[in-house]
Amino acid sequence: MRAVEYDRYGSSDVLQLREVPDPVLRDGQVLVRVRAASLNPKDVLARKGKFRLFSGLKLPKGVGYDWAGEVVQVGAGAEGVQVGDRLHGMLQPWTRGGSCAEYVASSLDTCAPIPHGLSFEEAAALPLAALTAWQAFHDFGALGEGARVLIHGATGGVGAFAVQIARALGARVVAVCGPSNQGFARELGAHRVLDYTREDPCACGETFDVFFDVFGNRSWAQARGVLAEGGLYVSTVPTPALVLDQARTALSARRARLVVVRSRRGDLAALGGLVERGLLRVVLDQVFPLDEIAAAQERVGSKHVRGKVVVAVP
Ligand SMILES: NC(=O)c1ccc[n+]([C@@H]2O[C@H](COP(=O)([O-])OP(=O)(O)OC[C@H]3O[C@@H](n4cnc5c(N)ncnc54)[C@H](OP(=O)(O)O)[C@@H]3O)[C@@H](O)[C@H]2O)c1
Structure with missing residues (x-):
């Protein structure tokens, strides 16, 4: 099959579209013909070598975690799925990646049926980014009706889903993004929108039950002053300071937490339910053909995408 890989870490010109062996199907897995994959900042960071200790030292590495496509083969023990089913999913983040390819092998617990009404491109855009937002709002205590939520970095991959999910859960949402x-x-x-070039979310005159630092350039020390009693600061970016703050606040009324996204079928299905009820839409920044993978990664690396960058796999 054709797949995007790289043999060394570096700039986007290390990315190569080439012939590689098809994935080996294991028990409990399905083989999927990928129709679209989506990119995340993680793909850019991995290509630069930032995750080399977590994803294994072995090269070459694949590119991409999110995929959408059709089942072409069902492995032994993979029950309830048929050839031709439309699925989407996310390869687990600690693997070598590889959804920018013609085929992926996926366990059934890391994928779900594509929600009705979504194209392959839209379905591929959803898993990693929307799961991050969903898990930030559920894994550390459920977000209740009427909760006050601040989303810092509200219009990119994770943020655009986070705003909608928080609204669907009944929250009052303050979004932070740039002027455009x-x-x-x-x-x-969003009920209120702040411009990070002019306004400080940590001095905006409101307090929050959840401060979701999607962009990851605010610290617990800055955010805790605007947290309500029992409030939660969640960041997407692991730093030594955050690890310490997590430990220090483990038993406190106000807590700091790092969200680490995982691929979970149940969470994907819940997100699919929101899509089908009209409460969550997928916004595509740009769709690139597979042979323009370098340009697609450059777009993600800009840190100013609106929604998601997707790669169509012919
Ligand atoms: N821990 C995990 O499991 C996990 C999972 C997913 C993502 N992440 C991380 O989360 C971060 C965000 O991911 P993403 O996919 O949402 O990225 P993204 O799509 O690149 O996010 C872009 C967003 O950030 C905003 N932004 C840019 N500069 C900003 C600034 N100085 N201050 C505040 N906001 C700013 C942009 O607004 P404008 O365009 O208006 O400037 C836009 O809303 C990345 O670092 C990613 O690696 C971690």
């Missing part, structure tokens, strides 16, 4: 995305954040459902 103020109207877009309102369209996503």
Whole structure:
């Protein structure tokens, strides 16, 4: 099959589209013909070598974690799935990646049926980013009706889903993004929008039950002053300071936490339910053909995408 790989870490010109062996199907897995994959900042960081200790030292590495496609083969013990089923999913984040390819082998617990009404491109855009938002709001205590939520970095991959999910859960949402995305954040459902070039979310006159630092450039020390009693600061970016803050606040009323996304069928199915009820839409920043993978990664690396960058796999 054709797949994108790299043999050394570096800039986007290390990426190569080439012939590689098809994935080996294990028991409990399905083989999927990928129709679209989506990219995340993690793909850019991995290519630069930032995760080399977590994803194994062996090269070459594959590119991409999110995929959507059709089942072409069902492995022994993979029950309830048929050839032709439309699925989407996310390869677990500690693996070598590889969804920017013609085929992936996936366990059934890391994928789910594509929600009705979504194209392959939209379905591929959803898993990693939407799961991150979902897990940030559920894994550390459920977000209740009427909760006050601040989303810092509200219009990119994770943020655009986070605003909508928080609204669907009944929260009041304050979104933080740049000047060109103020109207877009309102369209996503934010009640109030702050411009990070002019306004400080840690001095905006409100307190929050959840401060979701999606962009990851605010610290617990800055955020705790605007947290309500029992409030939660969640960041997506692991830093030594955050690890210490997590430990220090483990038993406190106000807590700091790092969200580490995992592929979970149940969470994907819950997100699919929101899509089908019209509460969650997928916004595509740009769709690139597979042979323009370097340009697609450059777009993600800009840190100013609106929604998600997707790669169509012919
Ligand atoms: N821990 C995990 O499991 C996990 C999972 C997913 C993602 N992540 C991490 O989460 C981060 C965000 O991921 P993503 O996919 O949402 O990235 P993204 O799509 O690149 O996010 C872009 C967003 O960040 C905003 N932004 C840019 N500069 C900013 C600044 N100085 N201050 C505040 N906001 C700013 C952008 O707004 P404008 O365009 O308006 O400037 C846009 O809303 C990445 O670092 C990623 O690696 C971690």
